[in-house]
Amino acid sequence: MKSLILKDLYNIGHNAKSMFFMLLVFAFIFVPFSGPEAYIIASGILCSMMVMTTFSFDDNSKWMKYAMVTPVTKKDLVASKFIVLLIFSIIGVVIGLVIGFIGGIIVRKVDYSNMSDVLTLPVVAVVGFVIAEILGSMSIPLLFKFGTEKARTLSLVSFIIPAVICFGVYEILIFFGVSFTDQLKFILLCCSPVIALVWNLMMYKISYAIFSKKELLY
Amino acid sequence: MEPILQVENLTKQYPDFKLDQVSFSIPRGTIMGLIGENGAGKSTTINAILELIRKDEGTVTFWGQELSSNPKQIKEDIGVVFDGINFYETLTPAKVGKISAAAYNQWDEALYHSYLKKFQLSPDKEIKTFSKGMKMKLCIAVALSHKPKLLILDEATSGLDPIMRDDMLDVFLDFVQDENHSILMSSHITTDLEKVADFITFIHEGKVLFCKAKDELRYNYGIIRCGAALFEQIDKSEVLAYRKCDYQWDVLVADKEQARRRHKTAVVDDASIDDILLLYVKGEQV
Numbered sequence: 001m002k003s004l005i006l007k008d009l010y011n012i013g014h015n016a017k018s019m020f021f022m023l024l025v026f027a028f029i030f031v032p033f034s035g036p037e038a039y040i041i042a043s044g045i046l047c048s049m050m051v052m053t054t055f056s057f058d059d060n061s062k063w064m065k066y067a068m069v070t071p072v073t074k075k076d077l078v079a080s081k082f083i084v085l086l087i088f089s090i091i092g093v094v095i096g097l098v099i100g101f102i103g104g105i106i107v108r109k110v111d112y113s114n115m116s117d118v119l120t121l122p123v124v125a126v127v128g129f130v131i132a133e134i135l136g137s138m139s140i141p142l143l144f145k146f147g148t149e150k151a152r153t154l155s156l157v158s159f160i161i162p163a164v165i166c167f168g169v170y171e172i173l174i175f176f177g178v179s180f181t182d183q184l185k186f187i188l189l190c191c192s193p194v195i196a197l198v199w200n201l202m203m204y205k206i207s208y209a210i211f212s213k214k215e216l217l218y
Numbered sequence: 219m220e221p222i223l224q225v226e227n228l229t230k231q232y233p234d235f236k237l238d239q240v241s242f243s244i245p246r247g248t249i250m251g252l253i254g255e256n257g258a259g260k261s262t263t264i265n266a267i268l269e270l271i272r273k274d275e276g277t278v279t280f281w282g283q284e285l286s287s288n289p290k291q292i293k294e295d296i297g298v299v300f301d302g303i304n305f306y307e308t309l310t311p312a313k314v315g316k317i318s319a320a321a322y323n324q325w326d327e328a329l330y331h332s333y334l335k336k337f338q339l340s341p342d343k344e345i346k347t348f349s350k351g352m353k354m355k356l357c358i359a360v361a362l363s364h365k366p367k368l369l370i371l372d373e374a375t376s377g378l379d380p381i382m383r384d385d386m387l388d389v390f391l392d393f394v395q396d397e398n399h400s401i402l403m404s405s406h407i408t409t410d411l412e413k414v415a416d417f418i419t420f421i422h423e424g425k426v427l428f429c430k431a432k433d434e435l436r437y438n439y440g441i442i443r444c445g446a447a448l449f450e451q452i453d454k455s456e457v458l459a460y461r462k463c464d465y466q467w468d469v470l471v472a473d474k475e476q477a478r479r480r481h482k483t484a485v486v487d488d489a490s491i492d493d494i495l496l497l498y499v500k501g502e503q504v
Contacts, residue, residue, distance in 0.1 A: 003321035006306075010317065014308040057306045066304030069370075070267050070321045071290040215271040 003082035004072060008054045008086070009064070019050070020095070027099045032107045036100030037124040040093060043100070044128035047092025048136030051085045052155065055143045065216040067095075078208045081140050082200055089132040093125045123189065130192040134162050137203040144210045219280050221245050221379075221398040222368050223267070228276035230266050235424060237262045240276070242429045244368075249390065251411030251432070252404035252469065254421035255499050260404040263421065264372045267471045268298065268501030280368065285313075294324050301373035303353040309347035311339050311356055315363075322364035333359035353380040358389060369393060369401045375410055383407070387414050408491040412436075418491060420498065427498055439489040440474020441497070443467070448484055453493040454504050456480075461501030470497040 012019075023043055030039035058064055103123055104110030111117045138161060142151040159170055178184070228240040237259045244250045250262050265271045267278050269285050278285065278294050305314050311334055319325040334341055337355040345353060354374060361369060369390070391414055392400040393399050405411055411418060413434070417431040433483045442452065449460070449467040456477065460469040471477045471490060479484045489497075 003317050003319075007309075007317045010309055010313045011306045012256050061300065061304050061306045062300070063306070065270055065303055066298070068270055068297040069296065070318075071293040071323070072287065072321065131378060176299065215265075217265065217271065 001076040001080050003074060004077060005083055005199060008080070008084045011057045012050055012053060017054070020136055023095055027103045031103035031109065033102060035109050036104035036121060037101045037104065040096035040121065040124050041128035042087055043096025044092040044132035045135055047095070048085055048089045048122065048132035049124065051081060051136050052139055052143060052148070052152065053083070054084060054090070056148045059148045068216055074212050078204060078211050082137065085133065085140065087134045089129055089136060092132055093129045096128060097121055097125045097129060100163055112185045127189065127192065130196040133196040134199050135159055136161060137200045141203055141207040141210055144207050144214070221403060224279045224282060225267060226277045228263065228278060229274045230271060231274050231322045232263060235259070237266065240421065242426065244400045246400055247394055248416040249394055249401040249403060249416035250380050250412050251418045252299055252402060253406065253408055253411060253418060253495060254422065255495070256406060259424040260421055261372055264404060268370065282396065294322055295367045296370060297364065297366035297368070298370045299354070299357045299361050299372070299374040301376055303357055304344060305345060307344065308396060310342050312341040314356065314360060316362050318364065324364045325363060326363055330359060330363035345460050351378050352384070354378060358386065362393065368399055371401065371474055373402045373404055375405060375407060376384060378445060381416055384412055389489070390414055410497060412491050420495065422498055432452070435491060435494060436492045437496060438473055440471055440477055440486045441489045441493055442469040442471060442481060443485040443487060444469065444481070448481060452481070457504045459497040459501045459503045461497055470494060470501070
């Protein structure tokens with residue numbers, strides 16, 4: 001499995017400079033107008049979407065067919081995509097956090113002498129990481145099922161479905177009289193990595209079910 | 219001694235194509251050529267052997283074991299080269315080496331670099347700057363550097379110029395100097411197989427027409443070139459296939475010496491693998 005992850009990192013590494021440049025451009029747009037919090041989340045999502053690009057490189061070089069003649073299993077291949085997503089999501093929120101923090105200080109959206117301001121950003125980074133993981137993992141089964149071209153179009157689904165589910169759950173909770181106190185928000189925040197983990201496991205199972213049935217002609 | 223690869227009654231049904239009861243085996247220390255026209259089923263056979271597609275029937279065993287019984291270990295011993303490079307073009311041979319080293323326990327970095335040197339491939343140049351021949355050389359270097367015992371080559375020499383192909387064939391001949399090594403080589407360039415193969419399996423429309431020692435084809439098969447009158451006199455039981463050309467009949471026979479004795483007025487030429495393939499595919503089979 002290490003070979004599969006290494007291959008994706010090398011492939012994407014070639015685009016690292018342009019990706020970093022894009023994140024800087026985004027910083028100029030997001031940080032002054034929407035604040036560093038929005039930028040951290042956007043950075044996480046943007047980097048997590050790089051997993052789609054890895055599929056595109058794979059299609060281009062007919063990698064999956066070749067990978068299956070090396071000593072890796074279909075399970076390894078599917079799992080590697082989720083690990084790559086995890087790596088990209090972490091890189092995204094860490095870069096977002098650093099640039100967001102510095103940018104926030106420059107445009108005076110962050111007061112580094114105020115502890116609450118400083119502590120908010122890592123918390124937002126965790127939320128950004130969870131969102132990036134959930135959205136990114138949703139696109140993986142679509143990519144295995146439909147291939148890169150169709151999945152790009154369908155990737156909107158990977159944004160809409162989790163959003164609809166979250167909104168639905170939120171509405172149901174409101175309907176049953178649950179009020180979102182700070183304490184509840186804190187509990188949800190603490191639970192969110194677990195929710196992301198469970199979601200990822202679900203997406204992994206679906207992806208494997210799809211890929212295990214796939215015939216690798218190309 | 220058990221063969222390195224044994225394929226028995228391999229069948230795969232598609233809506234418009236059927237790979238039908240394909241059987242052959244590759245003894246140790248030999249090269250098996252898989253020939254047939256485009257779309258005959260060569261790649262489907264290789265894909266089914268490597269379990270890249272699900273077979274409907276039949277068994278495939280490597281060293282007596284099915285691939286699914288111990289995939290990681292068996293794959294360590296199989297080197298595969300398809301008809302194009304499967305690494306993204308911004309990678310370099312050095313990075314390809316690192317990726318492959320992480321994939322194979324048996325990976326030999328020194329051996330890999332010796333192949334890169336032998337094939338004159340710069341380790342730090344991006345693949346996209348390589349010619350097609352260089353890309354294939356890189357694939358072959360990767361396939362050989364984890365010390366496989368079986369090489370499977372699917373049209374690996376197609377698209378290469380004759381000099382490059384000759385270089386590759388020398389590498390393959392070197393590889394089978396070890397008695398425990400074998401090669402399954404699919405190609406529609408039959409002259410390559412004439413140079414290196416020990417056995418030829420001919421697939422046509424998804425079926426194996428024959429699986430024979432190359433020397434048997436070279437030394438025994440012949441083509442009777444004759445007019446219509448003589449063609450009518452030929453005992454059809456000795457004919458494998460025939461074809462009406464502009465001014466003559468070409469008749470493929472399995473025993474050219476016997477044909478020369480029986481038809482003294484006819485021209486009986488040696489049959490190349492190309493001739494045999496052409497007569498089977500474009501002619502009428504008896």
